[in-house]
Amino acid sequence: MRKRAIAGTAAGAAGAVGAAYWFMMSPYSQALGRFPYRGPAAERTVALTFDDGPNEPYTSQLADYLDDQDIRATFFQVGKAVQRHPDVTNRLVSTGHVVGLHGYTHEFTQYLRRRTLADELDRGMGAFAELGIRPTLYRPPWLLRIPALPGLLQEHGLDVVSGEFCHLLEVAQPSPQRMAAQAFRVARPGSIVIFHDGWDGKSADRAATVEAVRLLVPRLRAQGYTFTTVDKLLGLAV
Numbered sequence: 315m316r317k318r319a320i321a322g323t324a325a326g327a328a329g330a331v332g333a334a335y336w337f338m339m340s341p342y343s344q345a346l347g348r349f350p351y352r353g354p355a356a357e358r359t360v361a362l363t364f365d366d367g368p369n370e371p372y373t374s375q376l377a378d379y380l381d382d383q384d385i386r387a388t389f390f391q392v393g394k395a396v397q398r399h400p401d402v403t404n405r406l407v408s409t410g411h412v413v414g415l416h417g418y419t420h421e422f423t424q425y426l427r428r429r430t431l432a433d434e435l436d437r438g439m440g441a442f443a444e445l446g447i448r449p450t451l452y453r454p455p456w457l458l459r460i461p462a463l464p465g466l467l468q469e470h471g472l473d474v475v476s477g478e479f480c481h482l483l484e485v486a487q488p489s490p491q492r493m494a495a496q497a498f499r500v501a502r503p504g505s506i507v508i509f510h511d512g513w514d515g516k517s518a519d520r521a522a523t524v525e526a527v528r529l530l531v532p533r534l535r536a537q538g539y540t541f542t543t544v545d546k547l548l549g550l551a552v
């Protein structure tokens with residue numbers, strides 16, 4: 315009996331965690347307000363997005379490739395990483411890419427309470443303001459949202475954006491071929507695909523992600539796809 319009760323409690327706890335995850339961290343949950351993970355499917359257009367940078371040399375390698383291919387992408391950057399590599403952020407903006415805010419520290423616990431979340435937004439926007447840049451898009455670190463988020467974003471003039479992961483194990487850097495194959499399966503007209511050019515706002519090897527993008531782009535082009543930035547895809551561009 316006792317065993318069964320414990321198993322039941324564990325299952326209940328797992329269910330509660332699952333429900334909380336769905337509510338606060340799922341890329342698809344709209345429970346805390348509009349959280350677009352895809353744009354209109356009318357055209358074969360996708361938005362490539364890169365979180366957690368700038369992280370060198372990978373962010374610059376991606377920029378080199380994308381510029382060479384005449385593709386504009388969206389980079390959700392971490393404030394403290396922007397302060398580490400301001401030249402990289404400046405380069406992205408000057409070549410027509412869009413940079414969005416992805417918090418200041420990227421530390422999970424900072425995004426759980428209104429006060430610390432407000433601090434993350436203030437300091438993150440401040441890091442961009444030092445460069446004369448004012449982002450209009452926000453992707454929450456960990457995709458973590460709390461009920462206070464919509465109001466705070468409104469104060470900062472930020473639109474929240476979700477997306478779909480290129481590969482659930484990207485953090486462990488599987489082979490570029492596997493990541494590109496999975497991203498290709500994920501992509502459909504209007505997709506917002508999430509890659510990571512950094513990790514947690516810290517330095518990390520992202521060579522496989524860079525190579526995966528180089529493999530994915532020609533495959534999508536062969537299917538007639540074009541590429542755009544998230545603001546344009548969602549009709550948020552000013």
Ligand SMILES: [Zn+2]
Pocket residue numbers: 365366416420454455456514
């Ligand atoms: Zn992140």
